[in-house]
Amino acid sequence: MASVTVSHVNKSFGEFRALDDVSIEFADGGFYALLGPSGSGKTTLLRQIAGFSFPDSGEILIGGEAVESLPVEKRNIGMMFQNYALFPNMSVFDNVAFGLMVRSTPRHEIKARVGEALELVRLSGYDERKPHQLSGGQRQRVALARAIVFRPRVLLLDEPLSALDKALRLGMQVELKRIQREVGITTIFVTHDQEEALTLSDKVGVLKDGKLLQEGPPRELYERPATAFAATFLGDANLFEGHVEEGELALSDGTRLRATAPLAGVGKATCAVRPEKMAIAEKGEPLRADHNHLEAELQEIIFAGNSLSYLLRRGDIHLRVFAQNRATAELQPGQRVRLTWRVADTIPVEA
Amino acid sequence: MAVSDTERSPTRRRQPSNAKSIVGLTGPAYLWLIVTILLPLAAMLYFSFLSDVPLPGRDWQVTLSNYAAFFQEDFYRTLMLRSLRLGFEVALWCFLIGFPCAYVLAKTIKGRWREALFLMVIIPFWSNALIRVFSWTMVLRGNGMLERLLDWLIPGFGSLNLMFTYEAVVIGLVHSYLPYMILTCYISLSTIDDDLIDAARSMGAGRLTVLRRIILPLSMPGIVAGAVLIFVPVIGSFMEPRILGGREGTFLGTVIEDQFTSVFNWPLGAALSFILLACVLIIFAIFQPILRRAS
Structure with missing residues (x-):
């Protein structure tokens, strides 16, 4: 096991800057998610860490050792691919044994360790199957067993769950987390699925246009996004744009909103509010001092069983509010309602 | 109901x-x-059991002597072995030269360059086969283009004496059949997911291990298909052996051709053709398990 340090890494493909001065510290034994839309550079970064391609400048350390000029086969990393990349000509056993075989491990040890790895991913007894005889979830487990059996220093996962359907994905998330904890291996995984990132990892880095926008524990990142992009990419967010007046956010129609802390500076500012933090005030509910209030027109109610989404409009601002399905008041589209939410949930963000 | x-x-x-x-x-x-x-083919099979060409004025009856000739005279068996060896060697050289080329075309080069390089593989195919073989005579003959080039590079190089040798026949045939191997290997190589190679490397496999354990096994169907496509016509070939091999270019194919064109012994030619066909079928029957596993 080892920590991974990426410092000031740049990578360009022709004119396109895939990575722009990226520095991240991946803690030993941690589970780090690299989150970003396609083209954000997250996969490029993973491939630099793996050693499939080399940064134009900057340093990559694995366990304190500079590896940026070592090719992938010398880095002792385990990698799991999006489409699993199991060798179709080999049995499950041979697939898992591959990494041990190339390390010239004695035969009896290969047998024991492949057995252990298959047990870890709960696939004992599947040794002789060929990949095409396995289901998607089973292939995934083989791919994981194959990537960790030779005890690599780092485990890299490239969108590992995106090829599975939703029910399987949730099951595999739990499994992946369990296995990662049992093995204790430093894990870096790339995903565009924010829910996956929040559920699995203990630290998330949000990338956009080759830059690391923000990193932190999932909870912190969700509750305190630093940018409008992070706020909307990681979960849903209502954005309020206006300008600063006396430390408050003044919307274009003059309404004032208070934020977590008095806004500094002058000029334009943006605040984000999570849809589930907002509520529609009941009639006659008193105005609370530590809340922001805003009148809006209810446009649509989307029913999703245990929850509801309200789509609202105020002037040219479109808003979303999520609520548990226990509202007593009957609301109708077209109705004017009062929204209320805590000042502490109004997060100033960079536009 | x-x-x-x-x-x-x-x-x-x-x-x-x-x-x-x-x-x-x-x-x-x-x-x-x-x-x-x-x-x-049925007509030829019938001919092969006759003692002479069934034309008016000729005396002919049904006989097995044409087949017996093959088993009685060492000459034909030696020729058969020579032809099989030629087929094997040409297929092997085509693999050794064609596979790396197909690999680069399938895995390394992308876009327009690939098309251009492909065209260079295929264009010789579009020219007449006879012209291609004759152009080789100009390259290979004594004081020909190859010897002059070598002499220019290494003064006093001397003579290669390549023309009218077994090697000249192999060179000509490899040239003629190389595109088959490149194309079949290219097709099976391009179906190999690049992630498989990346995965093998991530597990610590060097280039040779990746080639031996991943690329070669997975491209085996293409290699086998190419080898079969080359082997079968080469053991019956007569044009390249005749023009480039001269007196050294006697193979079963040229002898069969002689029977049809100059000796006018169609029955013997037909019998030898069917023996050749039988030989090919026997070889494929023996290698059937390997061929099936490969594809």
Whole structure:
């Protein structure tokens, strides 16, 4: 096991800057998610860490050792691919044994360790199957067993769950987390699925246009996004744009909103509010001092069983509010309602 | 009864029309094959059991002597082995030269360059085979282009004496059949997911291990297909051996051709052709398990 340090890494493909001065510290034994839309550079970064391609400048350390000029086969990393990349000509056993075989491990040890790895991913007894005889979830487990059996220093996962359907994905998330904890291996995984990132990892880095926008524990990142992009990419967010007046956010129609802390500076500012933090005030509910209030027109109610989404409009601002399905008041589209939410949930963000 | 009849009638009506369309679609091709291949082959098989060409004024009867000749005279068996060896060697050289080329085309080069390089592989194919072989005579003959080039590079290089040798025949045949190997290998190589190679490398496999354990096994269908496509015509070839091999270019193919064109002993030529065909079939039968596993 080892920590991974990426410092000031740049990578360009022709004119396109895939990575722009990226520095991240991946803690030993941690589970780090690299989150970003396609083209954000997250996969490029993973491939630099793996050693499939080399940064134009900057340093990559694995366990304190500079590896940026070592090719992938010398880095002792385990990698799991999006489409699993199991060798179709080999049995499950041979697939898992591959990494041990190339390390010239004695035969009896290969047998024991492949057995252990298959047990870890709960696939004992599947040794002789060929990949095409396995289901998607089973292939995934083989791919994981194959990537960790030779005890690599780092485990890299490239969108590992995106090829599975939703029910399987949730099951595999739990499994992946369990296995990662049992093995204790430093894990870096790339995903565009924010829910996956929040559920699995203990630290998330949000990338956009080759830059690391923000990193932190999932909870912190969700509750305190630093940018409008992070706020909307990681979960849903209502954005309020206006300008600063006396430390408050003044919307274009003059309404004032208070934020977590008095806004500094002058000029334009943006605040984000999570849809589930907002509520529609009941009639006659008193105005609370530590809340922001805003009148809006209810446009649509989307029913999703245990929850509801309200789509609202105020002037040219479109808003979303999520609520548990226990509202007593009957609301109708077209109705004017009062929204209320805590000042502490109004997060100033960079536009 | 009446009810069940009406119930069944729609499916009944569909089936004949299905069969009709199958016949309609495949009929022309099979008719063509029967007229152009099966009938002449049957005629040849018949000839091979005759003592002379069945023409008016010729005396002929049914005999096995043409087949017996092959087993009685060492000459033919030596020729058969020589032809098989030629087929094997040409296929091997085509693999050794063609596979790396196919690999680079399939895995390294992308876009327009790939098309251009492909064209360079295929263009020789578009020229007449006879012209290609004769152009080799200009390259290989004594004081020809190859020797002059070598002499220019290494003064006093001397003579290679390549023309009219077994090697010249191999060179000409490899040139003629190389595109088959490149194309079949290219197709099977391009179906190998690049992630498989990346995965093997991530597990610590060096280039040779990746080649041996991943790329070669997975491209085996293409290699085998290419080898078969080359082996079969090469052991029956006569043009390249004749023009480039001269007196050294006597193979079963040239002897068969002689029987048809100069000696006018069609029955012997036909018998030798069928023995060659039998040999090919036996070889494939022996290698069947390997071939099946490969594909």
